[in-house]
Amino acid sequence: MSTATVALHGKEKAAATLVEMCTVRLGNTVFGVPITHILEIVGAARPRPVPLAPVFVGGLVHYRGDVLTTVSLRQLLGLPPREGRQDLLVLENPGGIFGLLVDSVGEVLTVSSADHEPNPSILNERRRALFAGAYKLKDSLLVMLDPEQLEPMRLSAGRAA
Amino acid sequence: MDELTREFLIESQEGLDRMERCLTDLEERPQDAELIGDIFRSVHTIKGTTGFLGFKRLEKLAHAGENLLGLLRESKLTADRPLITGLLQLLDGLRSILKTIEAEDNEGEGDDAVLIANLEELQLPAQAQAKQPVHARAGGQAASAPPLPRPPAKVKPAPPAASAPPPLAPAPALPALAPAQPAEAVEAPAPGAKAPSAPEGDAPRQRVQTAGSAAESTLRVDVSLLNRMMNLVGELVLTRNQVLQATSADPGMTLLSRRLDMVTADLRESVMKARMQPVSNIFSKMPRMVRDLSQALGRRVRLEVEGQDTELDKSLLEAIKDPLTHAVRNSLDHGIEPPEARVAAGKNPEGILKLRAAQEGSHVIIEVSDDGAGIAVEKVRQKAIERGAITAGRAVHLGERELLQLIFLPGFSTADAVTNVSGRGVGMDVVRTNVEKIGGKVEIDSRAGKGTTLRLRIPLTLAIIPALIVRSVNQSFALPQGALSELVHISSEQAATAIEWIENVPLYRLRGKLLPLVFLDRLLMPGVEHKAASERDNFIAVLDPDGRRFGLVVDGLADPEEIVVKPLSAVLKDIGLFSGATVLGNAELALILDPGAIALKAGVAMREEEPACAVEGEPGAGAVKGLEYLLVEAGGHQAAVPLTDVLRIEQVPLKRIEYIGYRPVLNFEGQLLPVEDSGGVLAALEGNPEAQIIVVVCREGNRHVGIAVSHVLDVAAGGDLFQAGTAQRTGGVTLLKNRVTGVVDLGGVAPLAAGDEAPAAWNRMEETLA
Numbered sequence: 001m002s003t004a005t006v007a008l009h010g011k012e013k014a015a016a017t018l019v020e021m022c023t024v025r026l027g028n029t030v031f032g033v034p035i036t037h038i039l040e041i042v043g044a045a046r047p048r049p050v051p052l053a054p055v056f057v058g059g060l061v062h063y064r065g066d067v068l069t070t071v072s073l074r075q076l077l078g079l080p081p082r083e084g085r086q087d088l089l090v091l092e093n094p095g096g097i098f099g100l101l102v103d104s105v106g107e108v109l110t111v112s113s114a115d116h117e118p119n120p121s122i123l124n125e126r127r128r129a130l131f132a133g134a135y136k137l138k139d140s141l142l143v144m145l146d147p148e149q150l151e152p153m154r155l156s157a158g159r160a161a
Numbered sequence: 162m163d164e165l166t167r168e169f170l171i172e173s174q175e176g177l178d179r180m181e182r183c184l185t186d187l188e189e190r191p192q193d194a195e196l197i198g199d200i201f202r203s204v205h206t207i208k209g210t211t212g213f214l215g216f217k218r219l220e221k222l223a224h225a226g227e228n229l230l231g232l233l234r235e236s237k238l239t240a241d242r243p244l245i246t247g248l249l250q251l252l253d254g255l256r257s258i259l260k261t262i263e264a265e266d267n268e269g270e271g272d273d274a275v276l277i278a279n280l281e282e283l284q285l286p287a288q289a290q291a292k293q294p295v296h297a298r299a300g301g302q303a304a305s306a307p308p309l310p311r312p313p314a315k316v317k318p319a320p321p322a323a324s325a326p327p328p329l330a331p332a333p334a335l336p337a338l339a340p341a342q343p344a345e346a347v348e349a350p351a352p353g354a355k356a357p358s359a360p361e362g363d364a365p366r367q368r369v370q371t372a373g374s375a376a377e378s379t380l381r382v383d384v385s386l387l388n389r390m391m392n393l394v395g396e397l398v399l400t401r402n403q404v405l406q407a408t409s410a411d412p413g414m415t416l417l418s419r420r421l422d423m424v425t426a427d428l429r430e431s432v433m434k435a436r437m438q439p440v441s442n443i444f445s446k447m448p449r450m451v452r453d454l455s456q457a458l459g460r461r462v463r464l465e466v467e468g469q470d471t472e473l474d475k476s477l478l479e480a481i482k483d484p485l486t487h488a489v490r491n492s493l494d495h496g497i498e499p500p501e502a503r504v505a506a507g508k509n510p511e512g513i514l515k516l517r518a519a520q521e522g523s524h525v526i527i528e529v530s531d532d533g534a535g536i537a538v539e540k541v542r543q544k545a546i547e548r549g550a551i552t553a554g555r556a557v558h559l560g561e562r563e564l565l566q567l568i569f570l571p572g573f574s575t576a577d578a579v580t581n582v583s584g585r586g587v588g589m590d591v592v593r594t595n596v597e598k599i600g601g602k603v604e605i606d607s608r609a610g611k612g613t614t615l616r617l618r619i620p621l622t623l624a625i626i627p628a629l630i631v632r633s634v635n636q637s638f639a640l641p642q643g644a645l646s647e648l649v650h651i652s653s654e655q656a657a658t659a660i661e662w663i664e665n666v667p668l669y670r671l672r673g674k675l676l677p678l679v680f681l682d683r684l685l686m687p688g689v690e691h692k693a694a695s696e697r698d699n700f701i702a703v704l705d706p707d708g709r710r711f712g713l714v715v716d717g718l719a720d721p722e723e724i725v726v727k728p729l730s731a732v733l734k735d736i737g738l739f740s741g742a743t744v745l746g747n748a749e750l751a752l753i754l755d756p757g758a759i760a761l762k763a764g765v766a767m768r769e770e771e772p773a774c775a776v777e778g779e780p781g782a783g784a785v786k787g788l789e790y791l792l793v794e795a796g797g798h799q800a801a802v803p804l805t806d807v808l809r810i811e812q813v814p815l816k817r818i819e820y821i822g823y824r825p826v827l828n829f830e831g832q833l834l835p836v837e838d839s840g841g842v843l844a845a846l847e848g849n850p851e852a853q854i855i856v857v858v859c860r861e862g863n864r865h866v867g868i869a870v871s872h873v874l875d876v877a878a879g880g881d882l883f884q885a886g887t888a889q890r891t892g893g894v895t896l897l898k899n900r901v902t903g904v905v906d907l908g909g910v911a912p913l914a915a916g917d918e919a920p921a922a923w924n925r926m927e928e929t930l931a
Contacts, residue, residue: 069729
């Protein structure tokens with residue numbers, strides 16, 4: 001599916017660049033995270049809850065000798081908690097590494113920048129800060145997440161503001 | 162900054178460190194040619210390389226030093242005190258330029274003319290000695306004119322100069338032509354500036370070579386890389402544990418997993434070793450400091466260093482540098498007396514300052530001891546009362562040891578009065594704080610007139626601390642044992658009466674004193690209904706962080722564990738209750754509780770008599786609050802035994818009590834123990850061979866005695882009783898749980914005399930007992 005899209009657009013607009021995205025699913029929405037930011041994908045993580053932590057913190061996980069703070073995308077977006085296991089993306093930012101908890105991790109897609117559109121204006125403000133537009137796929141939308149906006153420290157600063 | 166310059170800086174720094182060590186040694190052994198050679202080499206190397214890198218100022222200074230050292234090496238000069246002082250100044254000058262280069266990438270604008278002139282002046286004696294008076298050296302450039310008549314003394318330092326640009330180098334690149342040049346020196350100029358091995362005859366050269374090969378076999382590694390390796394090894398250990406578990410059923414895998422186990426353990430040890438550094442890294446800075454300070458203060462001091470090879474984690478080594486420096490400074494400033502005072506006191510005018518490092522189990526002990534005046538305990542007592550740190554009444558009962566602990570109180574020692582009169586204590590609280598920060602302990606021991614010993618107990622690694630694992634809100638938490646003083650269990654049935662309330666503040670009577678309680682579950686999950694204390698088991702961890710004493714109530718206790726502390730991300734640190742996280746042996750993650758932060762959050766205040774309490778927290782200082790006693794019952798009477806004298810409490814069958822004449826004795830671990838039975842416990846049970854009695858084994862002087870009792874009741878702190886009217890302390894009794902209780906007089910238990918018709922075989926033992 002994705003290759004078809006790329007091939008099509010590749011012929012039409014030679015200037016478009018190709019980007020690889022890892023798709024993650026949360027409820028019915030498919031999100032994309034640029035794979036350049038992903039260090040590792042850990043299946044079925046069991047984060048340890050941290051009492052008194054900000055609501056978006058999904059807990060702590062043990063990752064390669066370090067203790068990693070995770071951000072729960074569900075809790076961040078104000079969705080009801082989900083029973084059972086969640087998958088974990090280990091993301092790397094200039095500020096350090098952290099985990100992102102999602103319902104499940106899907107495939108890696110190659111998308112073309114030509115299919116990108118910015119956030120729609122009617123999206124609520126909180127989501128507008130977290131999302132970086134969307135890619136139009138053949139039969140669905142891939143909502144982009146901005147890893148830098150997901151940094152726990154930045155999130156807590158945003159909440160305080 | 163380019164790679165070459167950086168390498169030059171590191172190398173020069175090391176060279177100067179070595180030079181500093183050698184210089185202080187040289188003062189002791191001024192004739193030691195090897196030392197002089199070492200010093201010369203350090204300066205020479207710097208000079209050679211600067212020519213390359215174009216640091217003119219540095220080169221000029223190094224050159225002046227080199228000339229002087231050259232004369233010294235030829236024995237034209239003797240290493241007397243002014244000379245060594247001059248060389249130390251040279252060292253400082255070189256260091257400061259290196260520092261500027263490091264910071265600003267250039268040499269800075271400083272003027273070294275005074276220093277250089279001083280160094281040249283120091284050469285004068287040698288020049289006066291020289292047969293052909295070529296004093297041009299002091300004059301600078303002119304010296305280069307007549308190379309041939311130059312006495313050999315001038316030739317030797319020359320080869321290094323070959324590398325230097327000519328304008329300021331008095332000895333130009335002609336050394337090879339000088340007829341007086343020894344053969345070896347001739348080949349040397351060829352490698353030029355790059356070769357640090359100056360021509361110095363065979364022996365030193367060989368040493369240079371071994372030093373060179375040592376450098377080849379070592380490697381500079383970034384500490385952060387080592388930290389990363391340590392982390393990964395920790396991870397490997399956990400993975401190994403899981404592999405071991407998963408493969409335990411499969412015999413084919415047993416061998417493999419055992420091998421994995423072994424390799425992992427080895428790897429872990431190696432990585433830990435890689436982070437270790439010998440304490441000589443900081444000890445080596447001391448001779449210089451001791452020298453400078455003792456000169457400035459007019460003391461005569463000999464420094465003795467022991468256990469330099471003892472190794473310690475690098476980060477810990479860094480952390481104790483300041484406290485140690487402080488301690489040494491204190492010893493010189495306030496400990497060791499001026500020579501006249503020492504002579505007057507009948508001591509050797511030269512004081513001894515001793516630095517000792519040794520490993521004891523999982524700790525490294527570092528001792529700073531002097532044979533100075535010691536701490537005047539009485540003055541400390543007075544000052545403590547003056548400052549309100551303790552009450553006069555209490556001060557009377559404090560022993561020397563307890564009083565010494567007072568100098569660690571914050572603010573106590575900074576007062577000038579104490580410093581002047583007691584002679585010790587500037588910033589001792591800072592020393593203690595710094596050492597405790599890394600999980601260490603500070604002890605002090607002082608004899609008036611004899612000297613003082615300060616002992617630092619440092620854990621081997623920083624990252625591993627002992628902790629008690631507790632459970633609350635269905636999670637495990639790690640509670641560092643440093644702040645933990647005791648644990649109390651209150652079952653659900655007891656809870657209703659044992660936990661008392663003032664409004665909504667829970668309290669527990671701990672040995673008669675009210676202890677504020679903090680329920681961990683309520684603190685961590687406010688706004689949620691929690692089980693009442695009477696519906697579950699309660700464990701009170703009595704904590705005493707920074708003098709805020711409180712009981713933390715948790716649902717359960719697990720084993721104590723040595724935990725590896727992992728830092729938390731900033732967002733979780735902001736919660737303020739957790740100091741880190743750790744992975745437990747069962748691969749479970751646990752947050753590390755911060756007792757001090759919990760006390761603050763829960764609003765636990767410092768106790769009123771805070772300073773005294775701080776003393777209580779000290780190891781071995783438990784006696785500050787009055788002696789603790791073991792309360793026993795014997796024949797219907799209660800009696801108290803000082804807890805410090807109690808070795809063991811033994812329950813033994815009555816028939817094991819034997820008699821020598823009329824005296825009951827117990828064969829206790831192969832030694833004969835006289836059993837005191839003033840309570841009539843033995844007599845009451847006579848004729849009942851099945852009965853069990855309790856013998857409290859006590860230490861009395863250097864012998865042991867047993868006391869027969871019917872019950873052991875409690876441990877309690879005794880209060881002193883004062884005789885009405887005279888306000889004299891009464892002996893033999895103490896106030897225990899508000900009852901006047903007699904203290905068993907252990908000294909009064911008569912030794913087993915040889916006349917007591919003892920069986921012959923026991924005679925020998927009796928002698929040892931008596």
